[in-house]
Amino acid sequence: MNLQFLVDGLLSGAMIGLGAIGVTLTYSILRFSNFSHGDLMAWGTYATLMVVGAITALFGKVAPLAPLSFGWPLIVALLAGMAFTGGLALLLDKILFRRLRAKGQMIIVVMASFGASMALRSLLEFLFSSRPAYFSKAIQIAMPVGFGIRITPDQIALLALTLLLVTGVHVLMTRSQIGREMRAVSQNIALARVVGIDVTRVVRFTWLIGGALACVAGVMIGVLVQIRPLMGFDMLLPVFAAAILGGIGSVPGAVLGGLIIGISEAGAVQIFGAEWRAAIAFIILMAVLFIRPIGLFGVGER
């Protein structure tokens, strides 16, 4: 049996995991499932692509940082894209979610996020057409690393970036004051107010982090696969599965959930064939939930 599926699974797991962090944070702090999260990924990716284009127009073709397929423009553009996506998430909250949240019916907010998802996706198709786009057309040679596994330099770089971001978010949540405030709001919003926490500020921060990470996940897909308006929407099911599998509210759980889903999907493709991809992931999800309904790292309701 070829072990290549481990690398493929690890990569798609990293993308799913980064997306799942945003979903798990909005779910635990704002208490709704944000179905437009996948489209934030796509918007972030297109924004990054635009900035790369602008940099190329200003500075001409920049040589890639060998052996990677991309150069500093993509890194700068990614930072700009993260800021843009965080801002877009804030804007969506301001014009849509916050107003509906104030009315107190969560199912309405969830439905609104479906609507926002469709609107965002259609707008992307309108602006960029549904033809796929690419950050780079260069073909990378995968290096053999033993056991029949091959990996490209881009893949290594993106896995390292994921590790860095996930560690960073975890440290932020557990060690910083804003992280403690986020946990406090997710556990008891009324008490958080009594303690003097500015809940509005915490909510804003949550959107910024979720949006920025969605952008990174999208750009990873863009670099390793391709850029399409539907790219984020297609990730929605695995992203939610990962967040639930890991336990809602848990950052390490979301990432571990992503890796489990990613690797089992890739394994399923190899063992049973591509048509079983989603089914295997969901069978694993259901099996875990039967044994541990609150997810791997989840904590029970009080």
Add this chain to the structure above:
Amino acid sequence: MGRSVLTVKDLVAGYEPGVPIVRGASIRVDEGEIVVVLGPNGAGKSSFIKAIAGLVPVSGGTVLLDGDDITALPAHQMVRRGLAFVPQTENIFPLMSVEDNLKVAGGVLPRSEVQPRIEEMYGLFPDLRERRTTAAGNLSGGQRQMVAVARALMVRPKLLVLDEPSAGLSPKFVSMVFSMLTDVRMTGVTILLVEQNAKAALAIGDRAYVLVDGKDAHEGVASELWNDPVVAELYLGHRSAAPEGGRA
């Protein structure tokens, strides 16, 4: 004594507009005092104290804290003005460690003062130092109340307001909580509390108000109030029927 920390005048408050639960209640709390608000079930005690803390909409009257008008400020600003509130239930963050419960409340303080203040709290509540890394939700009822009070004291409040601190506790913990409040007062903190357990509260209080029908119906020195016939009358007779020491 003498300097007024809290002055509540003719407070009107309730969850729904036009349906006041608190109907013109006035109280005063002087510096260093423990003041108790008593009253039969449904008298509006809890709503009264929550309205002071900014958790129930206020439609009339004024609340002055140290001369500063804090009437109907949003709850998260009350702490910054010096009023710390301990809710009756769910008054800790159960999944956070004891220390994180204190740290998160210290966000209002300048950063350099947070850790020293936590040490002061551990000095006041040595049990909490031992359990500092334990999730607060795994503590006993009495220890949870300690976390809630320590959390409120983190910000060095001018006034500590407690909503039925003995609620839901076994008798052993009730006496523990009240002796803890006496210790807290010794550190110079002024305390206002609402209690169902009149006997225990009057034992530690300086003065008390009896709230009936959303209004302050009677005021007196705590130690005398227990035998005051007017209170017996208002309180539905604590001689004939035993005072409710239990649950709301």
